[in-house]
Amino acid sequence: MNIGIIGSGSWGTSISKVLLNNGHNIKIWTRDEHVFNSLKNGENPYYLPGISIPKSIIPTLKLEEVISDSELIVLAIPAQAIRSIAEQIKPLYSNQIIVNLAKGLEISTQKRVSEILDEVLKINKYVVLSGPSHAEEVARDIPTSIVAASNNMELAKIVQENFSNVSFRVYTNNDIVGVELGGAIKNVIAISAGIIDGIGGWDNSKAALITRGLAEITRYGIKKGAKKDTFSGLAGLGDLIVTCTSQHSRNRYVGEMIGRGKKLDEIIENMNMVAEGVYTVKALYEEIKDLNIEMPITEKTYEVLYLNKDPRKAIHELMMRELKDEN
Numbered sequence: 363m364n365i366g367i368i369g370s371g372s373w374g375t376s377i378s379k380v381l382l383n384n385g386h387n388i389k390i391w392t393r394d395e396h397v398f399n400s401l402k403n404g405e406n407p408y409y410l411p412g413i414s415i416p417k418s419i420i421p422t423l424k425l426e427e428v429i430s431d432s433e434l435i436v437l438a439i440p441a442q443a444i445r446s447i448a449e450q451i452k453p454l455y456s457n458q459i460i461v462n463l464a465k466g467l468e469i470s471t472q473k474r475v476s477e478i479l480d481e482v483l484k485i486n487k488y489v490v491l492s493g494p495s496h497a498e499e500v501a502r503d504i505p506t507s508i509v510a511a512s513n514n515m516e517l518a519k520i521v522q523e524n525f526s527n528v529s530f531r532v533y534t535n536n537d538i539v540g541v542e543l544g545g546a547i548k549n550v551i552a553i554s555a556g557i558i559d560g561i562g563g564w565d566n567s568k569a570a571l572i573t574r575g576l577a578e579i580t581r582y583g584i585k586k587g588a589k590k591d592t593f594s595g596l597a598g599l600g601d602l603i604v605t606c607t608s609q610h611s612r613n614r615y616v617g618e619m620i621g622r623g624k625k626l627d628e629i630i631e632n633m634n635m636v637a638e639g640v641y642t643v644k645a646l647y648e649e650i651k652d653l654n655i656e657m658p659i660t661e662k663t664y665e666v667l668y669l670n671k672d673p674r675k676a677i678h679e680l681m682m683r684e685l686k687d688e689n
């Protein structure tokens with residue numbers, strides 16, 4: 363297939379390698395001239411240091427070049443950039459399959475990526491690819507399993523067949539809502555897991571946080587129309603585990619720095635990659651109050667990040683909530 367990748371950060375670059383190895387023709391768009399020049403030289407040290415990038419992956423600074431002759435378009439940009447990119451590709455878009463890799467909710471609307479694309483592009487060929495898949499490992503061909511979800515199972519199967527290989531195993535799923543929400547909200551829980559790491563690396567606390575985090579992701583998801591089972595799959599529990607525990611996780615890292623006493627602005631300023639949970643937690647905070655959904659870890663994470671709450675006080679408050687039944 364001719365595949366156009368929009369976004370040449372760590373995940374876009376890494377998935378380009380997977381797709382090239384699978385025999386596809388790959389063009390990748392970047393807005394950054396320095397990344398464009400590096401890719402032409404067979405590397406992307408800004409986002410994937412130490413990994414060689416085949417020169418047959420063709421970089422471009424022109425968005426129209428990745429759209430015009432592509433049969434499939436991959437979106438590998440942050441969730442907050444989806445609406446503006448969708449507006450830009452709208453005049454060029456000719457009903458190709460769009461595969462979204464972003465994991466987040468739009469701050470101002472609380473919308474999922476598929477809802478934004480539906481609004482702007484009236485898209486009917488959408489697949490979201492999500493699951494435990496750190497770019498740094500995928501780029502090194504470390505065995506990874508992931509989920510391709512779509513309302514149209516034929517499309518999910520096309521993605522499964524074209525993206526899978528011996529080290530990249532794709533399952534299909536028909537629950538877009540659950541797969542998108544699992545991927546978006548686990549980033550918030552991973553920030554809180556990182557806070558635990560930064561404060562003391564407490565194993566008991568972190569295991570509880572992952573488990574109760576999954577409970578609140580599931581609660582929110584069901585209210586939004588997701589299927590419960592999706593959250594015990596790769597795009598739910600699987601991604602939550604890897605993001606809460608991995609040395610590669612950007613979200614866990616933000617939390618760890620907060621736990622060590624650093625300020626959010628300072629942490630973000632020194633990172634060149636996106637930590638989606640920092641934004642998704644904003645989208646969720648107001649909404650869960652309005653909808654009356656119980657998400658105490660999400661709430662406390664917001665208060666620590668944006669209302670200057672001491673993380674130890676937040677943990678104390680979580681522990682002192684009214685005692686209740688687990689289910």
Ligand SMILES: NC(=O)C1=CN([C@@H]2O[C@H](COP(=O)(O)OP(=O)(O)OC[C@H]3O[C@@H](n4cnc5c(N)ncnc54)[C@H](O)[C@@H]3O)[C@@H](O)[C@H]2O)C=CC1
Nearest residue numbers: 369370371372373374438439443463464465496497635636
């Ligand atoms: N890095 C990873 O291991 C994984 C990342 N993801 C998700 O994929 C998405 C992209 O993540 P990464 O590649 O890690 O991010 P990144 O920060 O490494 O790269 C983001 C890319 O998007 C571009 N970009 C940023 N803002 C933009 C804007 N306003 N307009 C146009 N382009 C813009 C950047 O120039 C860069 O090329 C995120 O939603 C992330 O949660 C999902 C799975 C794995």
Ligand SMILES: O=C(CO)COP(=O)(O)O
Nearest residue numbers: 493494495496611612613
């Ligand atoms: O989604 C991811 C792994 O599946 C990447 O998570 P981070 O953005 O926290 O690195």
